[in-house]
Amino acid sequence: MSDSTDTADDKPSRGTPGEVFGTFLKLGLTSFGGPIAHLGYFRDELVTRRGWLSDHAYADLVALCQFLPGPASSQVGFALGLMRAGWLGALAAFTAFTLPSALILLAFAMTAATVSGPIGTGALHGLKIVAVAIVAQAVWGMARNLCPDRERASIAVGAVAVLALVPGAFGMVGAIVLGALAGLILGRGTEKPVGGHVTMPVRRGQAGIALAAFASLLVLLPLVAGGSQTLAVIDSFYRAGALVFGGGHVVLPLLQAEVVVPGWVTPDAFLAGYGAAQAVPGPLFTFAAYLGAVLGPEPNGISGAVIALLAVFLPGFLILIGVLPFWDRFRAMATAQSAMQGANAAVVGILGAALYSPVFTSAIGDMRDFTLALVCFVLLMAWKTPPWVVVIVAALGGAGLALTA
Template sequence: MTGIRQSPSRYGEIFRAFLLLGLTSFGGPIAHLGYFREAFVVRRGWLSEPDFADLVALCQFLPGPASSQVGFAIGLRRGGLPGALAAWFAFTLPSAIVLVLFASGASALGGDVGQSLIHGLKLVAVAVVANAVWGMAGKLCPDRRRAGIALIAVFMAVFIGGTTGQLGAIAVGAAIGVWRCRPETTTPSDRLELSGRWSRFALVLFFLLLLLLPLAASMGGSEVVAVMDAFYRAGALVFGGGHVVLPLLQAEVVDPGWISESTFLTGYGVAQAVPGPLFTFASYLGAAMAPGAQGWLLAAVATIMIFLPGMLLLVGVLPHWDRLRASSTAQRLIQGTNAAVVGILGAALYAPIWQGAVVEPTDFALALAGFLLLTVWRWPAWLVVIALPVGSLVSG
C-alpha cells in the first residue's frame, strides 16, 4: 500500500478507540458518522475534514454498510490493513455478541408477558422502518423522476416478489437513472491512495465470491456454505443504508424456512436497541438458525459474510474514486439505484413488517406513536425499543 501510514504500535490504539464507539454509538448509521467525525477529525486529528467528507461520499456511493465502511477506511489510513481489521472488529463485536446472546435466550421469553414484549419489538420494527422510508424518500426522491423510480420499484417488489423482484427493481432503477436523472456537481478533495495490486485483488475476490458461492450452495453443500452465500449476496446488494438490508435478508432466511417471520421481526426490533452497526442483525439471524455451538458458528459466518462485500468493494474502488465521482453516468446511476431502494424498503414496510406486527387497533396506535417519537420528538431508537414493548405489555 502507498500513502497509508502503517505502524504496528497503533493497532491497539485503533482497537480501543473503535471499541469505545462500538459500546456507545447508539442511533444508527447517520449518528455513527457524527461519532466518527467527533472522535477522529475533531479530537484525535487522524484525518482532515475534507478527507473525512470524501470517505463518507465514497462509502455512500458503494453498496454496503456506509458507517462501517467509513470506520474501516479510517483504520486503513491509520494502520494499513491490520488497522482496518482492528477498527471493524472492535466496532462490530459488542452489538454482535449482545444479539447472539439474545437469540440464544429468546426461547425463554414464554408466557403472556414474554409474548407481549416480543410483539412490542415487532411494532418497533414498524416505527423504525417507517421512519427510514420517510427520511430516505425526502433525501433520495426529491423530484418526480426519482419518485417515479421508487413507485416502479414498489410495484416490482410487490408483484414479482422475492430476490428477483428486488434485484430487478434495482436494475430498472439504475437504467432509468442513467437515462433520465441529472448529475450533481462535485468538488475534489484529497485522495486516499491504495496500492493497485490490493485494489485488483479485492475486486476479483468480490466477483468470484458473488459468482461461485451460489454455485457451491446449489450443489447441496453444507449449511455453512448456504449461509455464506445468502449473507454475502445480501451484503453485496445493499444500497442506501442499514435498513435496506431488511427485505434482502427476509428473502434469504425467511422464505427458505431457515427461521420464522416472527423470529425475524423480533430480532430486527432488538437490533435497534444496541449500539454499533445495524448489519450485526446478521449475528442474531445466524444464532437463531441453530442451537448451541452451531448457532454461534453460523452467527460468526453470517456476520463476516454480510460485511465482507462492502469492505472488498471499498478497497477495490479507492484508487479510482476521483474519476468515478466526477463521472456524470455514475452519478445518474446511483441516483436511480437509491430511488429504487426507497421503493423496495417501502414495499417491505407493508410485507412482512406491517402484516406481521399490526393486527389490531392498539398495535396501530403504538406503531404510530413510535414513528412520531422518532420523527417529531427525535427520540433515539433505543428509547423507542423500551417504550413500545412496555406499551404492548400494558395494553395487552
C-alpha cells in the same frame, strides 16, 4: 485515493492497531442511532478530538462509502483504521466497532426462545411493533433525500411494482438494475464531485484482486451453495450484504428474502430480532449475528452467528478496497452518478415494500398494535427520541397490551 497531491492537513497521521482497536471499541459501545449518527460520532471523535484526518478528507470518505453498496458507517470505520494503522488497523476497527452489538444480539438470540408468559411474549411483540415505526422513519427520511423530484419518486414506485410482480431476492436485484438504467436515461449526474481527496495505502493490484473476489463470490456462491447448508448460508448473507444501497435499514428486506422466505427463520423471530437490533449501539448489520444464531438448519448458534456476520460484511469491504485507488476519477463520471441516483431511488421503493410486507403485515394485528406503532413513530419523528429509548417504550407497551388483552 488518487495520485494527486494532498494538502498538508489531508495526509493522515499514523498510529497502531492497538490504538485503533481501543478507539473503535469506545465507539462500538456508545454509537447509538444508526449509520448517519455513527458518522457524526466518528467525526467528533476522530476528526475533532483526535485529529486523525482533516474534515476535507473525512467528507471524501463519507461520500465514497455512501456511494457504494454495503454498510456505510462500518466501511468508513474500516477505511479510517486502514489509514491510521494499515491492514491490521482496518481489521481492528471492524472488530472493535462490531463486537459489542454482535455479542449483545447473540445473547438475545440464545435467550429469546426461552421467554414465556404474557409479559415476556408481549415484550417480544412490542419489538415487532417498533420495527414498523423505525422502518417507516427510514422510508420517510430516505425518500426525502433520494427521491427529491417526480422522476426519482416514480422510480421508487416502479420498484414497488417490480416486487409486487416478482417478490424475493430476484425481484430486488431486478428493481435495482432497472432503477440504475432509469437513472442513466434521466442523466441527472454532473461532472462535479463532492468532497476532497485523501491517499489510501491500497495498491491498484490489491484493488483489482478485491474487485475480482467481490464479483467471483457473487457469481460462484449461488452455483456451489447447493452442496452444503453452510455454503448456502454464506451465499445468502453475502448476497444481502452486496446489494445494500442507501443505508443499513435496506438490509431488512434483503435478509428477509434470504432467510424467512426459505423457512430458515420464522417471521416473528425475524422481526423481534430486528427490533432488538435498534436498541444496541454499533452497526445495524450485526442483526446478521442474531439471524445466524436462530437459523433453523445448522449452522446456527455461535458458529452460525460468526458465519453470517462475516459473510454480510465481506462484500462491502471488498468493493471498498477495490475502488479506493480509482475513486477520484470514478465519482467525477456523470454516468456513474446518474446510475447511482436511479439505483438509490429504487432502494427507497424496496424498503417501502418491506414496510408493508413483512413488517406491517406481521406486526400489526389490531388497532391497539397500530396505536403503539404510531406512538413509536411520533416519538421518533416529532420528539426526536433516541431509537433505543423507543425500543424500550415499545417493549413495555407490548407487555402492557398483553396484560390487558
